[in-house]
Amino acid sequence: KFVGILFAGFILTKSGPVVLEFNVRFGDPETEVLLPLLETDLYEILMACCNGRLDEIKIKFEDMSAATVVIASKGYPQSYSKGFAIEKLEEASKLEGVTVYHAGTQYIDDQCKSNGGRVLSVTGVGKDLTTALRNAYKGLNSIEFSPSHHRKDIGAKALNAPLRIAVLASGNGTAMGPLLEAIRDKKINAEVVAIISNKKCAPALEKAENLGIKGFYISSKGKSREEYDSVVTEQMRDFGVQLVLMVGYMRIASRQFCKDWAGRCMNVHPSLLPDFAGAMDLDVHSQVIEAKRSESGCTVHFVTEVVDGGEIIVQKRAPVGADETPVSLKNKIQPLEGEAFVEAVRLFIEKKIGPGAKKSFSYKDAGVDITAGNDLVERIKPACKSTKRPGCEADLGGFGGLFDLAAAGFDSSETILIGATDGVGTKLKVAQAVRNHSGIGIDLVAMCVNDLIVAGGEPLFFLDYYATGKLSIDDAASVIESIADGCKIANCGLIGGETAEMPSMYKSGDYDLAGFAVGAVKRGDVLPRGVSVGDVVLGLPSSGMHSNGFSLVRKIFESEGIDYNDFAAFDKGRTFGEILLEPTKIYVKEVMPLIKEGKVKALAHITGGGLVENIPRVLAKDQSVHINVAESDWSLPPLFRWLKEIGMLGQEELLRTLNCGIGLVLIVSKDVAKEIACQLNECMTLGVITQRNNDEAQVI
Numbered sequence: 203k204f205v206g207i208l209f210a211g212f213i214l215t216k217s218g219p220v221v222l223e224f225n226v227r228f229g230d231p232e233t234e235v236l237l238p239l240l241e242t243d244l245y246e247i248l249m250a251c252c253n254g255r256l257d258e259i260k261i262k263f264e265d266m267s268a269a270t271v272v273i274a275s276k277g278y279p280q281s282y283s284k285g286f287a288i289e290k291l292e293e294a295s296k297l298e299g300v301t302v303y304h305a306g307t308q309y310i311d312d313q314c315k316s317n318g319g320r321v322l323s324v325t326g327v328g329k330d331l332t333t334a335l336r337n338a339y340k341g342l343n344s345i346e347f348s349p350s351h352h353r354k355d356i357g358a359k360a361l362n363a364p365l366r367i368a369v370l371a372s373g374n375g376t377a378m379g380p381l382l383e384a385i386r387d388k389k390i391n392a393e394v395v396a397i398i399s400n401k402k403c404a405p406a407l408e409k410a411e412n413l414g415i416k417g418f419y420i421s422s423k424g425k426s427r428e429e430y431d432s433v434v435t436e437q438m439r440d441f442g443v444q445l446v447l448m449v450g451y452m453r454i455a456s457r458q459f460c461k462d463w464a465g466r467c468m469n470v471h472p473s474l475l476p477d478f479a480g481a482m483d484l485d486v487h488s489q490v491i492e493a494k495r496s497e498s499g500c501t502v503h504f505v506t507e508v509v510d511g512g513e514i515i516v517q518k519r520a521p522v523g524a525d526e527t528p529v530s531l532k533n534k535i536q537p538l539e540g541e542a543f544v545e546a547v548r549l550f551i552e553k554k555i556g557p558g559a560k561k562s563f564s565y566k567d568a569g570v571d572i573t574a575g576n577d578l579v580e581r582i583k584p585a586c587k588s589t590k591r592p593g594c595e596a597d598l599g600g601f602g603g604l605f606d607l608a609a610a611g612f613d614s615s616e617t618i619l620i621g622a623t624d625g626v627g628t629k630l631k632v633a634q635a636v637r638n639h640s641g642i643g644i645d646l647v648a649m650c651v652n653d654l655i656v657a658g659g660e661p662l663f664f665l666d667y668y669a670t671g672k673l674s675i676d677d678a679a680s681v682i683e684s685i686a687d688g689c690k691i692a693n694c695g696l697i698g699g700e701t702a703e704m705p706s707m708y709k710s711g712d713y714d715l716a717g718f719a720v721g722a723v724k725r726g727d728v729l730p731r732g733v734s735v736g737d738v739v740l741g742l743p744s745s746g747m748h749s750n751g752f753s754l755v756r757k758i759f760e761s762e763g764i765d766y767n768d769f770a771a772f773d774k775g776r777t778f779g780e781i782l783l784e785p786t787k788i789y790v791k792e793v794m795p796l797i798k799e800g801k802v803k804a805l806a807h808i809t810g811g812g813l814v815e816n817i818p819r820v821l822a823k824d825q826s827v828h829i830n831v832a833e834s835d836w837s838l839p840p841l842f843r844w845l846k847e848i849g850m851l852g853q854e855e856l857l858r859t860l861n862c863g864i865g866l867v868l869i870v871s872k873d874v875a876k877e878i879a880c881q882l883n884e885c886m887t888l889g890v891i892t893q894r895n896n897d898e899a900q901v902i
Contacts, residue, residue, distance in 0.1 A: 205251050209233050234303045234323045235270040239263045265439075265462070267334040270325040271342050271356050275306070276349035278319035288314040289346035294324070299334070300341035301325045321350065330558050331360055365392040365551050368443040370434070371399050372452040375406030377470055380540030381447075381547060382413065390548050395441045398434060400453055416441070422453075431459035445550055447543060448505060452482070460507050465557040467505040468546055470539045472532065474517055475501040479510035487528040487535070498522050498531060500539045502546040515555055516542045569705030574673045578701060581679045585686035586696045594663055594695035603697025605663050605720075612722050620659035620721045624649035625714070628752040632782050634711060636766050639680040641785035642715070645749045647688025648786035649809070650719035652866065655790055656805040656820070658729035658797050659721030661694035667716040668701045671708030681715065684785075692790045694719065729797070730804030730820040730869070737803060737891040738875035739817075739827050741836060742792070743884050744865030746784035750810045751860045755782065758849040772840040781841060789866045792882055796868075801878060804869040808861040815858055817867055818900040821891070826900045829889040836886045839863040864888075 209232050211222040225232070237244070241262040250259045275282035288307065291314060295302045303325065306318015322345065326338030335357045342352060364385075369378050375397065384390045397410040398418045410417030418437060422430045430453075438446065448469040455467070471479070472486045474497070481489055490498045499519040504512035518538035522531060549555045566572070579598055586598050593610030594603065607614050626645045633642045643666075651661040666685050668678055678701060689696045708714065723729075747755065759766070759778070766779035773781055796802050804820040817827055829836075838846070842862050845851065856862060869891065870878055879885045894900060 207247065207251065209236075229303070229305060231270045231272055231323050234301075235268045235325055236263070238301050238325055238327045239266055239268050264327075266327055266329060267331040268325055268327045269331060269334040269338045269357050270323050271338050271352055272305075272320055273322040273324065273342060273345070273347060273350050273352045274320050275316050275318070276351055278351075282319055283349075284315070284317050286316045286347065286349065288316060288321070290344055291322075294341045294344045297337070297341050297344065299327045299337035301327070302341060302345070316347065316350075321347065331357055332558065335361070362391075365390075365547070366395045366442050366444045367392055367447060367547070368396045368398060368438045368441065368445075369394055369406070369447050369449055370451040370453075371397060371406035371449045372401050372404060373406065373450045375404075375409060375449045376536060377449045377539035377543055378406075378447065380537075381543050384544045384547075390544065391551060392445075392547055395443060396438065398437060400430075400451075406449070427454070428456045428458055431456045435459060435462055445547065445556075446505075447547075449539075449543075454509060455505055455507075457507055460505060463505070465504060465555075465559075468502050468515065468543070469505050469510075469512075470543060471501045471503065471510050472535050472539065473501065474499045474519065475503060475510055475514060484528045484532060487531040490522060490531065491526055491528065495522055498535060500535050500542055502539075502542045515546045515549065518542045569672060570703045571673055574675055575701055575703065578673065578675050578678050578682075581675065582682045582686070585683040589664075589686050589689040589694070589696040591662075591693055591695050594697050598698065603663060603665065603695075605695070605697065607662075607722065610662060610722070612724070616725045617722050618725055618728060620654050620657050620723060621718070622650045622653040622721075623716065623718045624653065625716050626749045628756060629747070629749050629782070630714065631756060632752065632766060632779060634713070636777075636779035636783070638779065638783055639677055640684055641783055643681050643684030643686070644688035644691070644785035644788070646685055646715050646717040647692055647694075647719070648788045649749050650717045651688075651692040651694060651721070651788060651790055652786075652807045654719055654721035655793055655797065656729065656807050657721075658723040658727050658802075660723065660794060660798075661692045661719055661721045661790055663695045663697045663720055664689050664692075665697065665718045666699040667718070668699065668713060669708065669715075670701075670703055670713035671705050672710040673701065673703045674711075677713070681713070685717070688785075688788060691788045694721075727797075727800075729802065733803050733821060733825065733869055733891060735825065735891050735893050736872055737869050738872050739829070739888045739890060740868040740870060740875065740879060740882070741834075741864040741886040741888045742787075742789060742866040742868070742882060743886070744808070744861045744863055745787040746839075746841060747782055748786040748809070748861055748865060752782075754849070754859055755845065758845065762848060770841075770844070772844050787865050793866070793868070796878060796881075801874050802868055802870055806867040806869075808864050808867060810859075812856075812858045812860060812862060813864060813867070814854075814899070814901045820869065821900055824894050826892050826894040826898060826902060827889055828892050828902050834886050834888050836864065836888060 206226060208224045208226055210224050211232060212219045213222055241264055242259065247259055247261060250256045291302060294300060303323040305323060306316060306321045307314055308317040324338050324341045326334045326336065326341060328334040328337050369375060382394065385392050394415050396416045396418060397406055398420060399407050400420060400422050402419045407417040407419060420433055444466065446463055446467040448467065473490060478486050478489050497519055499517055501514055502516045503514045506512040518541055520534050520538060553560045583598050593607065594605045607617060626642055626649065629645060630642065633639050646666065647664060654661050666682065668681060686696050764778065767777050770776060770778050770781055806816045806820050808816050842860060846856050879887055
C-alpha cells in the first residue's frame with residue numbers, strides 16, 4: 203500500500219490526454235514547476251498522507267503560471283564530463299519569481315560544480331505563462347556554467363495555443379455566434395471550452411451540445427452569490443479558462459468573482475455606455491427611444507463590482523430611426539454585439555487589453571517631457587541673447603553654436619584656441635537643499651573661464667550641460683539665467699547647451715552641471731612665460747568658498763548637525779546657505795587688460811588642492827614660492843577660521859583643500875608689482891619666487 207504523493211505525466215493527443223506515468227520523485231522538473239505555486243504547507247500534506255487525514259486537507263495552488271527550464275551538462279543524455287564550476291547561483295536565486303533547484307551538483311571547497319547530466323532546474327513564476335518563462339530564462343541566463351546546454355523553446359507551443367474562453371449565458375447566447383464563426387474560420391486564435399448557465403433549459407446549453415462544447419448547468423438554489431460564483435470559478439479553472447464572456451448573463455457578479463477575473467471577464471451591454479447603465483434587454487432600447495437619441499449601439503466592457511461600470515473596450519453604433527420600436531432597435535443592435543465580442547477578443551489575444559496588455563509608452567511616460575524642454579529653451583533665449591559679443595550672436599536653436607574669430611579681432615593664423623571644462627561639484631547639493639539656484643551658474647562659468655585666463659586666453663564663448671531627473675522649468679531657468687550672468691561678467695557668449703532629463707540617473711529635484719569654455723590667445727602670448735627668481739607673487743581675494751571643498755564642508759555640517767538655514771555667528775544677518783552659495787569670483791575683467799599689456803608672467807587659479815598644489819603648476823621644477831604671511835595683507839577670512847575650528851582641520855588639510863581666501867595668484871616682475879597691486883582691488887603681496895633647494899616644497 204503506497205502512502206504519499208504521486209505526480210502524473212500526461213501527453214495531449216488528438217484523442218485527448220493520455221497518462222504517460224505516475225512518479226514520486228520531487229527532484230523531477232514535473233514537480234519542481236509546481237512546488238512554487240503550492241499555497242498549502244507541503245509538510246501538512248505529507249503528514250496528512252501518513253496519518254490518513256488527506257480528506258481534511260484543502261490543497262490550494264496560487265492562481266499563477268510557472269515554467270521550468272533544465273540546464274544539462276554538455277553532451278547529455280549521451281556522454282558528458284563532470285566537475286565544471288557553476289557561478290552566480292546565489293544572484294539567480296535572489297531574482298524575483300525565480301527558484302533554482304540543484305540536481306547533478308556537488309560542493310568542493312565551497313565551490314559548486316557539476317556532478318551529473320541534469321545539473322540544475324530553474325523555475326520562473328509569473329502572472330501568466332509569458333512572464334513565467336521570461337523569469338525562468340532570466341534566472342538561467344544569470345547563472346555562469348560552461349560547457350552546458352538547455353532547451354530554448356520551452357513553452358513555445360503553449361504560448362501559441364488558442365485562447366481558452368468560457369461563456370456565461372442565461373438565454374440564447376446569440377452574441378457568441380459571430381465569435382464561433384470567427385474561431386471556425388481561423389480568424390482568431392481561440393476556442394470556447396465551456397458554456398455555463400444558471401438556467402437549466404437555457405438554449406445556450408443546447409447549442410453547446412450541438413457544437414461539441416462542454417455545457418454545464420450550475421444551480422443557484424441554496425447558494426449565496428459568493429458561493430455560486432465560487433463554484434463557477436472552480437469549474438472554469440478546471441478547464442484552464444483564460445477569458446470569460448458574459449452573453450445575456452442575468453446575474454450580478456460577486457466582489458470575489460470580479461477580483462478573481464479582473465481584466466479577464468467581459469460583458470456586452472445593449473447601449474452606448476455609460477448611458478443607460480443598469481437597464482436590461484428591451485428596457486434599454488425603450489429608454490433610448492424615449493430619450494429621443496439619434497444613435498444607439500452596444501458596448502463590450504470589463505466586468506467590475508460597479509454594474510456596467512467597467513472599462514469600455516469596444517463600442518458599435520447604429521442609427522435610431524424615427525419610427526423605431528424597442529423590438530426593432532434590439533434586432534438592429536443584437537448583430538453588433540457579436541461583432542463587438544470578436545473585436546474585443548482579438549484585442550485581448552493581441553495583448554492590447556487585459557492583464558497582459560502591452561502598454562503604449564510615450565517619452566513623457568518614461569520621465570522625459572519634451573514640451574517642458576522646449577518651454578525652457580524659449581524662456582532662456584533672452585538671457586542667452588544678452589551675452590552677445592563680437593564674434594557671436596548667442597542665438598539658440600541650431601545644432602551648434604558659431605563663433606567668428608575675425609569679428610572678435612583675432613587673426614586665425616596667429617591665434618591659439620584654449621578649451622576648458624569643469625563643474626560645480628557638490629556645491630550643487632547645498633543649492634538644492636536650500637532651493638537657491640540663482641548664483642550656481644556664475645560658479646560654473648567662473649570655474650571654466652578662470653582656467654582660460656591662466657593660459658592667457660580671452661574667453662570667447664561658453665556652452666553648458668544641465669542634467670536632471672525631472673525637469674523643473676523654474677529651477678533650470680534660474681540656473682541657466684545665472685550662467686548667462688556669468689558669461690556677461692566674463693564677456694563671453696553663451697552660444698549653446700544641452701538639457702538632459704534622465705529619471706533613471708537622478709532623483710527628482712537633483713541636477714548636475716558641466717560647463718565648456720573656449721578662449722583665444724595670440725601665438726607667443728601663452729602663459730606662463732618667463733617666470734624667474736625674484737618675481738613677485740600677488741593674490742586676489744576669493745569671494746568665499748568658490749566651488750571646491752564642499753564635500754568636506756558638507757561632512758562637517760552633517761557631523762555637527764548644522765542646518766544650512768541656520769544663521770552664522772561670524773556673519774550676522776546671513777545664513778550658512780547664503781554664505782556658502784556666494785558665487786565664485788570671475789577675474790576676467792580685472793586681469794585680462796594686464797595680460798594683454800604683457801605685465802603678467804603667470805597665473806594660478808586656486809581650486810581643489812589650494813595654494814600648495816596650484817601654484818607649483820606654473821613654476822619650473824627648480825623654483826619655489828616663499829609666502830610671508832606676517833608681512834602680507836593676507837589673513838584667514840572668518841568662514842575659513844570657523845571651518846578650521848569646528849572641523850578641527852589641520853593646517854596642511856586646510857591649505858590643500860580650501861582656497862583660504864585667495865582665489866587667483868599672479869606672478870609679475872618686481873618692477874611692476876607695486877603698480878599692479880595698486881591697480882587691482884584688494885590685491886595682496888604674498889611673497890617672491892626663490893630658487894628651490896633640492897626636494898623642498900614649492901610653496902613655503
